[in-house]
Amino acid sequence: MRKRFGVLVAAFLAAGAACVTALGGAQADPGITQRTIVLGGTFPLTGIASSYAPIPVGMKVYFSYINARRAAADKKRGIGGRQVIWKYYDDGYNPANTAQQTRKLVEEDKVFALFAGLGTEPQQSVVNYLNQRKVPQLFVSTGATEFGANYKQNPYTMGWQPDYLAEGTIYGKYAAQNWPTKKIAVIYQNDDYGKNYLQGLKAGLGSKASNIITEQGFDVTATSVAQQVAAVRQSGADVMCIFATPAKTIAVYGTMKALRYRPEEVILNSVSATESTLKLALANADAGTIDGSISVTYTKDPASPVYANDASVKLYKQLMAKYAPGADLNNGYYYYGVAKAYDVVKLIQAAGKNPTRASLLKAAQNINWVNPFLLPGVKERTTGADRYPISQVKLIRFNDGVWTEFGSLIEGRGT
Amino acid sequence: MALRPSRQTLIAVGTMLAGAVVIVLLPLVLSDTNEYRFAFVGAFFIAALGLQILTGYTGQISLGHGGFMMIGAYTTTILSVDHGWDDLATIPFGGMIAGVVGFLFGFPALRLRGAYLALATFAIPLALISIAKKYSDFTGGGGGKSLTRVLTGHEAYTITWPIAGVLLLVAWFLLRGRLGRAFRTVRESEIAAVSSGVNLTLTKTLAFGISAFYAGIAGSLYAITIGFVNPDTFQIDLSILLLTGIVVGGLGSLVGVVFGALFIEYVRLYASDILDKVQSPFGVGLDPRTAGAGAVVYGVILLLILYVAPTGVAGLIQTAFRTFTRRPYTSESTEPPGQVVPTRREA
Numbered sequence: 001m002r003k004r005f006g007v008l009v010a011a012f013l014a015a016g017a018a019c020v021t022a023l024g025g026a027q028a029d030p031g032i033t034q035r036t037i038v039l040g041g042t043f044p045l046t047g048i049a050s051s052y053a054p055i056p057v058g059m060k061v062y063f064s065y066i067n068a069r070r071a072a073a074d075k076k077r078g079i080g081g082r083q084v085i086w087k088y089y090d091d092g093y094n095p096a097n098t099a100q101q102t103r104k105l106v107e108e109d110k111v112f113a114l115f116a117g118l119g120t121e122p123q124q125s126v127v128n129y130l131n132q133r134k135v136p137q138l139f140v141s142t143g144a145t146e147f148g149a150n151y152k153q154n155p156y157t158m159g160w161q162p163d164y165l166a167e168g169t170i171y172g173k174y175a176a177q178n179w180p181t182k183k184i185a186v187i188y189q190n191d192d193y194g195k196n197y198l199q200g201l202k203a204g205l206g207s208k209a210s211n212i213i214t215e216q217g218f219d220v221t222a223t224s225v226a227q228q229v230a231a232v233r234q235s236g237a238d239v240m241c242i243f244a245t246p247a248k249t250i251a252v253y254g255t256m257k258a259l260r261y262r263p264e265e266v267i268l269n270s271v272s273a274t275e276s277t278l279k280l281a282l283a284n285a286d287a288g289t290i291d292g293s294i295s296v297t298y299t300k301d302p303a304s305p306v307y308a309n310d311a312s313v314k315l316y317k318q319l320m321a322k323y324a325p326g327a328d329l330n331n332g333y334y335y336y337g338v339a340k341a342y343d344v345v346k347l348i349q350a351a352g353k354n355p356t357r358a359s360l361l362k363a364a365q366n367i368n369w370v371n372p373f374l375l376p377g378v379k380e381r382t383t384g385a386d387r388y389p390i391s392q393v394k395l396i397r398f399n400d401g402v403w404t405e406f407g408s409l410i411e412g413r414g415t
Numbered sequence: 416m417a418l419r420p421s422r423q424t425l426i427a428v429g430t431m432l433a434g435a436v437v438i439v440l441l442p443l444v445l446s447d448t449n450e451y452r453f454a455f456v457g458a459f460f461i462a463a464l465g466l467q468i469l470t471g472y473t474g475q476i477s478l479g480h481g482g483f484m485m486i487g488a489y490t491t492t493i494l495s496v497d498h499g500w501d502d503l504a505t506i507p508f509g510g511m512i513a514g515v516v517g518f519l520f521g522f523p524a525l526r527l528r529g530a531y532l533a534l535a536t537f538a539i540p541l542a543l544i545s546i547a548k549k550y551s552d553f554t555g556g557g558g559g560k561s562l563t564r565v566l567t568g569h570e571a572y573t574i575t576w577p578i579a580g581v582l583l584l585v586a587w588f589l590l591r592g593r594l595g596r597a598f599r600t601v602r603e604s605e606i607a608a609v610s611s612g613v614n615l616t617l618t619k620t621l622a623f624g625i626s627a628f629y630a631g632i633a634g635s636l637y638a639i640t641i642g643f644v645n646p647d648t649f650q651i652d653l654s655i656l657l658l659t660g661i662v663v664g665g666l667g668s669l670v671g672v673v674f675g676a677l678f679i680e681y682v683r684l685y686a687s688d689i690l691d692k693v694q695s696p697f698g699v700g701l702d703p704r705t706a707g708a709g710a711v712v713y714g715v716i717l718l719l720i721l722y723v724a725p726t727g728v729a730g731l732i733q734t735a736f737r738t739f740t741r742r743p744y745t746s747e748s749t750e751p752p753g754q755v756v757p758t759r760r761e762a
Contacts, residue, residue, distance in 0.1 A: 045704055047650070090687065090709065095559070095648045097684060099641045100452060103568070107448040121559050125643030129565045191551065192558045219549060 029357045031112030037082045037348065037355075039063075040105035042098050043118045043141075045090035051246075051276075052118055054327070055141060056088040058337020059116060059344070061323040066345055079348050087111065095125035102126045106135050113138060113360055115344050116160075116337075120144040120193070131156045136360055138347070139340055139389070143167070143271070145196055148387040158364055158387045160340060162298060164196040164269070165203075166391060166412030168243070170296060171267050172204020173410070174395065175211070175239060179265065183213045185237035187228050187252060189244050190217035197243035197269055213237055218248065229255040232263075241267040246277040250284050257285035266293040270393075274332050275303055278398060291400070296393040296410075299339050299374050301403060303330040312372040339373035343380070343389070346371070377409050388413065427587065430670050438576050442569060451568030451640070452680060457575030458636045460676035461582055463660045464669065465629025470658070471667040472590060473622040474602030475524070476532055479539030481653035483627040485646075486513040487634025489547065492560050492644045502564060502639050503574065509635030510628045517627020521620030540654050544646040559645025562638065571640045578636065582629060586669055589625070598622055630657075656683060663720055665727025674728035678720075686712040 031038040045053045063084040070077055078084060087109050091097040098117075105111045113136035117123045120142040130137045131154045139160035140147050147159035175184060186201065188194035194217065202209045214235040216228035225244075229252060232240055240263040242252050249272035256262070273295035281290055300307045307313040316338050317329055327334060348355055350363040367382040367389050374380075380389045391413040396403040420428075442450055466480050487509030494500040494508065520539065527535050547554040554560075566574070589595060597618045600608040609615055638644045656679045664675030682689070686709035694701055701708060724731035 046707065046709065048647075088704075090704070092650070093647055094650055095643050095645060096455075096637065096641050099643065100455065100684060103448050103451055107446070107568075121557070121643075121645045121647055124559065124561060125641060125645075128561055128563075128642060132565050191548070191556050219545075 029112060030110040032082070032355060035082060036085055037079060038085045038087065038109060038111045039113060039115050039344065040087040040089075040109055040111035041115050041117045042089050042091040042101045042105070042122065043116075044093040044122075047092035047094070049093040049119060052141070052333060054331055054333035055116065055118065055337040055340070056086075057324055057327070058320075058334040058339075059341040060086050060088075060337075061319050061334070062338045062341035062345070064323045065319050066341075079345055080353060084345075091119075091122055093119055093122060095122050098122040098125050099129070102129065106130070106133060111135075112355075113357065115139050116141050116340050118142070123147070127154050127157050134357060136357055136364070138360075138364055139343060141336075141340070144192070151385075151387045156361065158382075158389070160343070160389050162270075162296075162390055162393055162412050163388060164193065165200040166388070167270060167296060167393070168197040168200020168202075169204035170200075170393060170395075170410050170412050171197075171241065171294075172201040172206070172209075174204075174294075175201075175267075176205050176208040179239060180208060180211075182211065182238040182264070183236065184211045184239045184241065185214045185216070185232040185235050185263075186212060186241045187216045187218065187225065187232060187244065188241075189248065190219050193245075194243045197241075201241060201243075218244075224255075225251050226255050226258075228252075229259060229261065233259055233261040238263060239265040239267065242272070243269045244272060246272045246274070246280075249277060250281045253281040253289055254284035257289045262289060266290075268293045268295045268398075270296050273297070273396070273398075273403065275301075275330060275403075276332075279401075282401070287400070290398060293398045295396050295398070295403070297375065297396050297403065297405070298378060298390050298393045299332070299335060302332065302335045304402060304404070306405070316373065335373070339371060342371050342373055343367075375405070375409070386413070427670075431583065431587070434670070434673070435580060438580065442572060445568075445572075447568035449568070450572040451566075454566075454568065454571030454575045454636070454640045456676045456680045457572070457579045458633045458640060459657070459660060459679045460633075460672055461575075461579050461636065462630045462633035463657050463664070463672045463675050463679070464579075464582060464586055465626040465633070466657050467661045467664075467667070467669065467672050468586060468590070468598070468629070469622050469626035471661055472595065472602060473598040473619065475619060475622060476529065476658070477536040477623075477626070478533050478654045478658060479520075479536035480626070480630045480657045481649050481651065482539035482541075482543045483513040483517055483630035484634030484637060484653065485540065485543050485547070485649040486516055486627075487631030488638035488644045488648070489554060489634075490631070491635040491638045492555075492562060493553070495562060496560050502562060506578070506632060506635040506639075509638075510632035513631025513634065514624050514628030517630070518620050518624030520627070521623030522616075524623060525616060525619055537651075537654070540649060540651055544649065544651075547646045555645065557646060559643060559648070562642045562644075564639070565642050566640060574639065575636050578632065582632065583669060586629075590669070594618075594621070659717065661727075663717070663727055665724075665729030665731075668727065668729035671727050671729025682713055682716050686710070686716070689716070 041056060043052060043056045044050050063086045067078050067083050074080060087105060089101040091101050105114060116139050117137065118141040123140045123142060134156060137157045143161050143164045145163040145165045147157055148163060186198055188198050205211060214231060216231050218225050218228050225248060242249055244252060249268065278290060300310060300313055302313050302316060316335055320327055320329055320334060346369060347363055351360040365382055365384050367380050369380055371380055375394050378392045382389050392409045392411055394405045394409055395407045396405050462480055462484055466477060469475050469477055490509040490512050491502060491505040494505040495502040524532055524535060548557050597613045600611060600613055601618050605615060660675030660679045661672060663678045665671030687703035690708055690712045691703040
């Protein structure tokens with residue numbers, strides 16, 4: 001009996017193996033036909049990080065536009081005649097949900113590739129799975145350094161925006177150059193995110209790193225930052241750096257006002273340097289405390305009068321009005337989504353007439369173009385050993401409720 | 416001469432056997448993704464089973480079981496990632512550490528009842544999330560830790576469900592015996608329990624310990640299935656969901672927990688998909704991805720279930736079962752008038 005069972009199993013295995021070999025040769029990658037290409041991503045549409053929910057909507061707006069228009073080059077709608085099917089699901093910023101929704105996208109929706117998945121930890125939770133399944137996980141929406149740095153281990157994973165370390169370095173270089181004798185104090189979130197910035201700041205300061213006279217870390221879960229702000233005030237620093245998430249940034253400004261503390265210069269990390277955050281900060285503090293704060297940006301600001309007549313900002317507003325009527329055009333996250341979707345389309349075009357996952361990955365390592373939704377002059381570039389598409393930024397200063405660019409483009413690469 | 420098993424025992428054994436057959440056969444029809452989802456159902460089932468022992472049988476409410484799951488998950492992750500253990504070997508330790516913490520928590524909980532106990536237990540996940548973020552060298556902090564092994568849906572299913580089956584059997588035997596009687600007496604009346612010689616302290620703390628042990632095992636399986644652990648994985652709603660799960664399944668029913676676990680997994684995560692499917696026949700065109708749409712659907716389904724089946728799915732099935740098996744021309748109750756009919760029956 002047992003013997004016969006063994007024979008049966010062997011026969012099945014042999015038959016199965018034969019089928020696999022027969023199919024293996026000419027099989028195309030999932031999610032792509034002559035008419036369609038399926039792309040997917042997970043985002044926090046609800047829960048603690050739901051303020052990012054406009055990003056996939058912005059992407060959808062741009063894909064709708066691509067699907068409707070005829071390309072100048074081949075006179076076809078979509079990408080090379082393929083309609084983009086954009087599927088995105090809510091993960092509530094909870095890795096348990098990211099794991100399930102990502103498998104749903106890969107195994108049930110059979111996406112060709114994943115784009116723009118949001119959040120350091122949620123995306124980290126599926127890196128192993130996606131690289132094992134050889135599914136591209138590109139342009140993730142997080143600036144954590146690891147998504148560009150671990151490419152040898154995780155070749156299918158890549159980020160998009162400038163990473164936190166590079167941004168910190170830019171602040172350090174700027175401070176070393178412009179304020180060589182000023183004393184610097186840092187308030188940072190005591191985790192990988194905040195420490196990434198602090199590490200970059202020190203690297204950028206180089207020999208001037210001793211200008212940092214105090215580093216005040218606060219815990220993510222802390223309810224108050226009063227102790228840290230008071231310590232900075234006590235130290236008599238001329239420059240204060242805030243490396244925090246939006247909610248804590250607002251608290252820092254509020255405490256500064258309460259303690260009547262106004263350092264000469266304030267540096268604020270880009271994650272918190274959005275219109276909406278500073279609007280809330282203004283309500284908690286006052287213009288005198290916040291005005292003059294410095295940060296960086298890499299996209300055009302749809303709310304800024306400087307770009308009111310810019311062709312791509314105009315296109316953005318036009319597309320939003322058509323495909324997402326009623327949405328707040330000044331919300332930078334919609335714009336971020338549109339800007340990112342532009343690169344998604346460009347990348348698939350660069351992957352050849354009949355893109356495969358392999359050719360897409362190859363294209364992702366050979367990015368060399370200009371995205372009109374980013375700041376003028378920003379060049380996106382990647383190589384086999386450099387997987388950070390955007391690395392140039394411009395300094396911006398906050399005054400009278402708007403961010404204004406100043407200085408020239410700064411290269412954060414190679415830092 | 417052996418005792419003849421009661422009708423109730425036969426039904427329970429029959430149900431469990433049928434359940435076992437279903438669990439063995441399911442992988443034949445499920446896709447790998449669905450097996451993956453069922454692995455989550457299995458983990459929720461085990462955690463809710465633990466909560467059922469505590470809340471459904473002993474009458475002690477807990478909003479802290481997400482925290483006990485977290486202890487199990489972190490035990491598994493730290494042992495397997497940082498100390499090179501085989502991930503499966505860590506599962507019992509996840510349960511045991513959570514069990515010890517649960518047992519110890521049982522002591523301060525002795526003084527609290529009802530809503531006060533619920534609030535005190537609510538502090539467990541809140542505190543643990545902060546602790547995990549604070550001691551980042553040990554836990555990986557907010558950034559969390561990735562496990563090395565990535566499971567297929569089938570692997571996760573075949574790891575989770577045999578453990579769930581064994582734990583169900585253990586719970587059943589436990590609750591049938593002396594300890595189960597003590598639990599139920601405490602639930603019905605603490606004064607009566609004490610006067611019948613039940614050691615209140617031991618019974619309550621033991622219930623907490625056993626319950627947390629179950630949640631710890633569930634947490635270990637949860638971590639292995641996800642392949643990643645960080646504090647956000649155990650957001651505070653997890654504890655509330657588990658409690659919702661056992662209410663939906665039916666308080667005081669072990670088999671009902673299965674329905675609770677299915678509810679936790681499917682209704683929560685796929686509420687917006689459900690909205691998408693339900694609204695089209697009515698010609699409603701709401702965007703299922705609108706913020707909060709899923710939560711509203713979840714709430715509506717929860718209310719509907721509690722309206723149709725106030726005693727949970729298990730209660731509904733029991734009522735239906737009685738309706739169909741009742742002999743004609745007999746009164747509904749065979750008990751003499753005046754006798755109290757137990758409202759909660761054990762599966």
